[in-house]
Amino acid sequence: MKRAIIDIGTNSVRLLVAERPDGGEWKTVTKKVNSTRLGEGMANNKALSLAAKERTLVAVKTFADEARSAGISDLTAYGTAIFRDSPEGPEFAKAISETIKAPMHILTGKEEAFYSYIGAAGTSGALTAVVDIGGGSTEICMGFGTDIGFRISFPLGCVRCTGQFDVVGARGIGELKKHCFELFPQADEVASVKRWIFVGGTATSIAAMLQKLDVYDASRVQGFVLKPEEVSDLLKQLFSMSYEERCHIPGLRPERADIIVAGVAILDALMEYFAIPEATVSDRDLQEGLLDADLVKPE
Template structure:
């Protein structure tokens, strides 16, 4: 039995799984705590005392839960905030000292790779996986496990909520321009023009699927493989940006903890779909955590 603890910019997630008789991972438990480790995050990231204490508490609780469930292997992974923050390595050492588990800080390209593995698996068509997180957005293209282009952008719902005023049309326009500028300065367009299938992962897209279906309670079976159309994203962005914080907190399908960052996340998704002319994107509830289950044997070959 193996447990994965994903230490993200917005939330800490736990996944416990074991292999079945076919040697495939069976998910036993998933849990999440919104600890906002990247609170106040800008491009000069620093992990503050409050976020550090909240996140350490969640990691301790998840480690205890994993041991209680019988997990013989517990691995923790740090993402955007931990690789960008001046004190990210220091926090990693603190996690190991307090919780007694090793922490590996993923590079942006590693994060893109494992998100792809978790969501696309051995896809039989050329696929791009987009992971919109709290501090970064990754895009990874591949065919089966043959990986092509991978890129990590400093775009995330926590980071961009701090950088831009998402409550005004001008602020949203500036955010979208920022997204386009980052996309433009890569060679992505040539790389992804033949992609047949786009998959979105992360809290922004799963929240979109939940809001569009008006799910009172999050249901991974209804979120998995849900299709989001570009016009739905555009309409949702207009709706959310005109709502008060309190109204967003009570919106069916949206976790209240995401109310203050969801507009930035949807703006990033809207920008991506517009820039790459995507009529639709498929949502996956399987993502980075699932990909990291095999991180001991699967490594990107062109890191």
């Protein structure tokens, strides 16, 4: 059995192709990403720009064509924060569905949190909190196995907050973290969790940068342990660098150089607020959770 998932987010379009033998588990065949920045300018204007929509449609169609050329007919597209926030979201989702001739679903914030948790934590036998820092939103989901106890979505993301705050100096970083601290009390229920997993492009980029990976290696990112002092030091390093200097950091894709500071600041604030002594990074995330969306559904 083969299945393709196209995840359309505020910052990027991602393709996951996976296969599962009878009675077995899903195995990744292909993972690809295209940073189309659909949510550009989203902090100031909720309208989707024509250029961003065109870039995204091209990327989605390219991924859909690639999946079908590999013989995959089971294809579903999903939209996240930008589709929830923009009044044009439902209309654009319909245009995507018509273009790729496949279903296109807009996930609620709580659905996004749930499937990110399932993708990263699976059926873990320990109380776990999974954090997904995306382009337009940040989700926290706490559970034990597939029994979900709490989930929430915050309007915090690396694209959104780059537009809202001046993240090239200490003052702007301080204002962004203060904003995070004002929102995080809504998730105080997860404060006692000992096992934390971070997913999404910000987290995987941090793991890649700390390991100075010239070429992204999912096997080295998966399970990488983050310490709060490492994240704080990296944040100070990043906002003291120019955009051009960030473009040449090993482990950071150049197309993330303008938004990575905001993402790291959000993660840094979260580790500080919840006093997290360490957390692991997962290359498995929302997409992997969505592979079984027809069978496993949030309550």
